Amino acid sequence: MPYPVLNDDDLLVVETARDFARKRLAPHSLEWDRTQHFPVKEMAEAASLGMAAIYTSDDVGGSGLRRIDGVRIFEELSKADPVTAAFLSIHNMCTWMVDTYGTDEQRSTWVPRMASMEAVASYCLTEPGAGSDAAALSTTARRDGDGFVLRGSKQFISGGGVSDVYIVMARTGDAGARGISTFIVEKGTPGLSFGPAEAKMGWHNQPTAQVIFDDARVPAEAMLGGPDGEGTGFSIAMNGLNGGRLNIAACSLGGAQAAYDMALAYTADRHAFGAPLIDEPTIRATIADMAMNLE
Ligand SMILES: Cc1cc2nc3c(=O)[nH]c(=O)nc-3n(C[C@H](O)[C@H](O)[C@H](O)COP(=O)(O)OP(=O)(O)OC[C@H]3O[C@@H](n4cnc5c(N)ncnc54)[C@H](O)[C@@H]3O)c2cc1C
Structure with a gap:
C-alpha cells in the first residue's frame, strides 16, 4: 500500500522498519511460533534501530519520535x-x-537500558481476579521501613519470566483507583517468581506467564515517580494503555494487510475450473471487501 502523504523523514522510518521486518522477522516467524522461541536477539537488533524507545525522550537514549x-x-x-x-x-x-512518570534518576537508570533492550520490560496490571476491572486489583505494596513489600500475583503477563524488569501496579492505599501505585521491579528480586508458560491457541513466540510476588521487597526508590508517585499508579497504567491501544491496533492492521496481500496473490495465481480464482465473482467480491475494510 503506498504512503502518498509521507515526507522523506517519515519514509525513512517506515522503510527502516519494513526492511528490518522483511529481513530479520519474516523468514523466522513461523519457526519461532512452532518452537515457542522468544526472539530477544532480534528485538535487540530492532532496539539498535530505535524501535524499543520510539516515542521516548532522546536525552535518555530514546528515539524522540x-x-x-x-x-x-x-x-x-x-x-x-x-x-x-x-x-x-x-x-x-x-x-x-518510565520516561514520562519516572524521577530523573529512574529515567537515567532505566530508559537507556530499556532503549537498547539490555533490559526487556513487562507490564503487570492484570490479576487472576482483576482484568477489565483493573482498578479492583489486589496485589499489595506495604510500606516496610525504607522500602515496600509486594504480595499478590499478576496474570497473563507478556514476557513473564524472561523480561528483566517488571512495571507493576500494586495497592499502596485504599480500595479503588486512587489507592494504586506503580513500581519498577527487577528480575532477581527475592520473593519474585513466575508461573508456568500459559497454554495458548497462538502467540507462541512470546511467553505469557503469571508474575508472583511473595513478600518481594523493593527499595522506596522503586516507586515510579518517587514519593509523589503514590496513588498515581492507575492513571499511569491507563495512560500507558491509551498509547498501547494505538500500537496494538497498528499491529492488527499490519497483520491484516499481510493476510490480504497473500490472499490476493494466491487467488490470482491459483487456477480452478479453467480460470484464476480471482475471476470467480464471489471470490473477487470477498477480496474487494477485505481491501475496503482495511482502508
Ligand atoms: C496473550 C495475552 C497476553 C496478555 N498480556 C498482558 C500483559 O502483558 N500485561 C497485563 O497486565 N495483562 C495482559 N493480558 C491480560 C489482558 O489485558 C486481560 O485478559 C484483559 O484485560 C481482560 O481481562 P480478563 O481476561 O480478566 O477478562 P474479564 O475482565 O474477566 O472479561 C471477560 C469478558 O467479559 C467482558 N466484560 C468485562 N467487563 C464487562 C462489562 N462491564 N461490560 C461488558 N462486558 C464486559 C470482557 O470484554 C470479556 O469478554 C494478556 C492477555 C492475553 C490473553
Whole structure:
C-alpha cells in the first residue's frame, strides 16, 4: 500500500522498519511460533534501530519520535510477525511510562537500558481476579521501613519470566483507583517468581506467564515517580494503555494487510475450473471487501 502523504523523514522510518521486518522477522516467524522461541536477539537488533524507545525522550537514549511514527513502525513489523511486533509495543509502552512518570534518576537508570533492550520490560496490571476491572486489583505494596513489600500475583503477563524488569501496579492505599501505585521491579528480586508458560491457541513466540510476588521487597526508590508517585499508579497504567491501544491496533492492521496481500496473490495465481480464482465473482467480491475494510 503506498504512503502518498509521507515526507522523506517519515519514509525513512517506515522503510527502516519494513526492511528490518522483511529481513530479520519474516523468514523466522513461523519457526519461532512452532518452537515457542522468544526472539530477544532480534528485538535487540530492532532496539539498535530505535524501535524499543520510539516515542521516548532522546536525552535518555530514546528515539524522540512521535506516536504516529510508532504506529507506522508497528504496522510494518506486524506484516512480518504480529506477535513480536505486539511484544515490542508493550516494551515501548513500559519505556514511555518510565520516561514520562519516572524521577530523573529512574529515567537515567532505566530508559537507556530499556532503549537498547539490555533490559526487556513487562507490564503487570492484570490479576487472576482483576482484568477489565483493573482498578479492583489486589496485589499489595506495604510500606516496610525504607522500602515496600509486594504480595499478590499478576496474570497473563507478556514476557513473564524472561523480561528483566517488571512495571507493576500494586495497592499502596485504599480500595479503588486512587489507592494504586506503580513500581519498577527487577528480575532477581527475592520473593519474585513466575508461573508456568500459559497454554495458548497462538502467540507462541512470546511467553505469557503469571508474575508472583511473595513478600518481594523493593527499595522506596522503586516507586515510579518517587514519593509523589503514590496513588498515581492507575492513571499511569491507563495512560500507558491509551498509547498501547494505538500500537496494538497498528499491529492488527499490519497483520491484516499481510493476510490480504497473500490472499490476493494466491487467488490470482491459483487456477480452478479453467480460470484464476480471482475471476470467480464471489471470490473477487470477498477480496474487494477485505481491501475496503482495511482502508
Ligand atoms: C496473550 C495475552 C497476553 C496478555 N498480556 C498482558 C500483559 O502483558 N500485561 C497485563 O497486565 N495483562 C495482559 N493480558 C491480560 C489482558 O489485558 C486481560 O485478559 C484483559 O484485560 C481482560 O481481562 P480478563 O481476561 O480478566 O477478562 P474479564 O475482565 O474477566 O472479561 C471477560 C469478558 O467479559 C467482558 N466484560 C468485562 N467487563 C464487562 C462489562 N462491564 N461490560 C461488558 N462486558 C464486559 C470482557 O470484554 C470479556 O469478554 C494478556 C492477555 C492475553 C490473553
